[in-house]
Amino acid sequence: MSDVRIDDLPVRDELRGKSPYGAPQLDVPVRLNTNENPYPLPEPLVERIAERVREAARNLNRYPDRDAVELRTQLAKYLTDTSGYEVGLANVWAANGSNEVIQQLLQTFGGPGRTAIGFEPSYSMHALISRGTGTGWISGPRGEDFTIDLAAAEKAIAENRPDVVFVTTPNNPTGNAVPPETVLALYEAAQAAKPSMVVVDEAYIEFSHGDSLLPLLEGRPNLVVSRTMSKAFGAAGLRLGYLAAHPAVVDAVQLVRLPYHLSAVTQATALAALEHTDTLLKYVEQLKSERDRLVSELRAAGYEVVESDANFVQFGRFEDAHTAWQKILDRGVLVRDNGIPGWLRVSAGTPEENDAFLDAVRALKKEQT
Ligand code: PMP
DSSP: OTTOOGGGSOOOGGGTTOOOOOOOOOOOSEEOSSOOOOSOOOHHHHHHHHHHHHHHHTTTTSOOOTTOHHHHHHHHHHHHHHHSOOOOGGGEEEESHHHHHHHHHHHHHOOTTOEEEEESSSOHHHHHHHHHTTOEEEEEOOOTTSSOOHHHHHHHHHHHOOSEEEEESSOTTTOOOOOHHHHHHHHHHHHHHSOOEEEEEOTTGGGOSSOOSGGGGTTOTTEEEEEESSSTTSOTTTOOEEEEEOHHHHHHHTTTSOTTOSOHHHHHHHHHHHHTHHHHHHHHHHHHHHHHHHHHHHHHTTOEEOOOSSSEEEEEOOSSHHHHHHHHHHTTEEOBOOSOTTEEEEEOOOHHHHHHHHHHHHHHHHHHO
């Protein structure tokens, strides 16, 4: 049995020799490697989830609301309240994590014979989900300072005429936001070239110094903004992502979603979390100031840091980032090596976790000089 490997099976050609997404899940005292929110949900919210789930449990003999109407209505309210741009039920779609939202978008607008582009380094799952859906992946350029070089990006769009364009803002793993003018210019370039769908991945927008790009949806039916409850809502374990777009986009993704994809337990839990939005957003404020502290302390310790609008910071430069990653790990702190030569990424944790991280990187600096 054990001598049969993936490549011995009749798997699709594009999956041969590939590895799955795999941030290490190591058991170390301080885990700052997957951009999670370090704060457990507050006890009153835990109680409310238990109550809502108990109610849902009484009906688990039935399929859940296939269209998640109550949840989408509350998500639309959250978006409207926090951005000032009005979206309603018809503009919002939800799925199991924004990864599933992205998968549904690629199943709808990508697929065999079609292509998607992202400006790398960026969120690696855009490329992996493209491959999983049979969509060709084009690695678009980013400047030396990790900003999007508009002229180079426009050229890549014009030359490749992709069907889907990903813009991650704030970007993961570099942390910097993309200016709205750049997103608008990329949208125009994508429409002129094809026209194609532009997906703005705002997984980290609540941590940004700037505003959401939701208002750009006005009059742009080929634009999608994707969001998640994994970061700002501190609910990575819940698996709830969502998008806002023209109602036609919401209708289109329903052509590919599995029936009843969002369990009644998930819908109940997400609704409970949304009732506690104000409390959860207070943790976001704490994390933003801890993020800013990480940026200034890393700089004070002699590291280079990319300006961050997210709940994590990319820092360097290291001659050998992987060795530096291991040395930080040896001091009990897990950060992320994304394979970007010279750089590592750290998620903002609790003040105590961040202190442990800062002690580790200060010690590392001393060792190197
Ligand atoms: N987009 C970006 C940019 C991310 O970094 C992540 C998670 N790391 C996701 C989407 C997916 O998040 P989830 O599936 O948990 O909603």
